[in-house]
Amino acid sequence: MRQVVILRPEPGASRTAAKARALGLEPVLLPLFAPEPLPWSPPDAGDFDALLLTSANGVRMAGAGLEKYRGLPVYAVGEATAQALREAGFDQVIAGMGDGNAIAARLRTDGRRRVLHLAGTTVAPMDIGGLSVRRVPVYSMASLTPDLTPIDRADADAILLVHSPRAGERLSALLPPARRSGLHIVAISPAALAACGEGWASTHAVSRPDDDEMLALARRLCE
Template identity: 65%
Template structure:
């Protein structure tokens, strides 16, 4: 059976592994990063029309300050982040179906103008359009030490899943060129794919930047 190596941080890695197992795939988790909270000062809620979270880690790491924004319409880049917001007490949550730029367009279409974005210290580029976005980091992704078990687990024919440009760059720095030639790579976006370097047995990204789309590509590689 082809092995799927999931390199995203926990707890998202565990969710991806569970979905992979449900598809009958042999999945292993080898995170390259771990989220850590960042001290922040919550601005007044009445300064904004809406709240945006682009990662479930932002919900988890924002702490008690997040509760101040329960009255604002909340937007999430995807369903996993939306579930985290609902679990944190937000009743009015809209889940996007694309990337950050897509959910920002939705927010503008809904008539909002002043947006609070609680995010990580590194954020994928997004088009602000007419919105005035105030972005506040509430967490960072700390690099974990190189894991020798990742290289050992990456046996020929394995499929590696990359969920961010930063993870792609980190993987490229750790995976020897000779070993890449035996491995398949699936990145969540073309931007993430571009950071992974060259020399892979195959390298691709789904049409939509979704975990399920990545797993569908992985499943086809395993057939």
């Protein structure tokens, strides 16, 4: 059984690991990044008709400023983000199971126009046509140093899960081509896959940007 190396930051890393174990896989957690809160000034809630969160980290890193928006309809990308909002005390959360484009379409369908997006400093592209979106960074993803990201712990034929283009770039920087020949890449998107560079034993991008799809593909590679 090949190792399945999870490079995404917490808390997503542990969620992915739990699902991997349920599939009979052998996960190893080697996050490349850790979230850090940023100072921010909460805009006036009256300027918006919806609140958008695209990451559970945004919920956790926003701090006390998040309380200001309890009166707004709240939209979330992914069940993990929605659950983080519920745990923060938001009762009415509209969760989108697709990507940012899907939740933007839902916002338009629901008649929302002025959206506050609490996010990280790096955000996946999103079609915001028809929406006025104010994006406020509340956290950043800090690259962990090589001693805190001991990628050398991975077995020579491990499967590496790459959840973002930035993770692919960081992985490519940490592992020169001479050390890639036995390792397999499973990426969440073609962009994340391209960021990993060349020289890997095999490279794969899932058809839908979904954690479960990545794990299903990793399981097939272990067979």
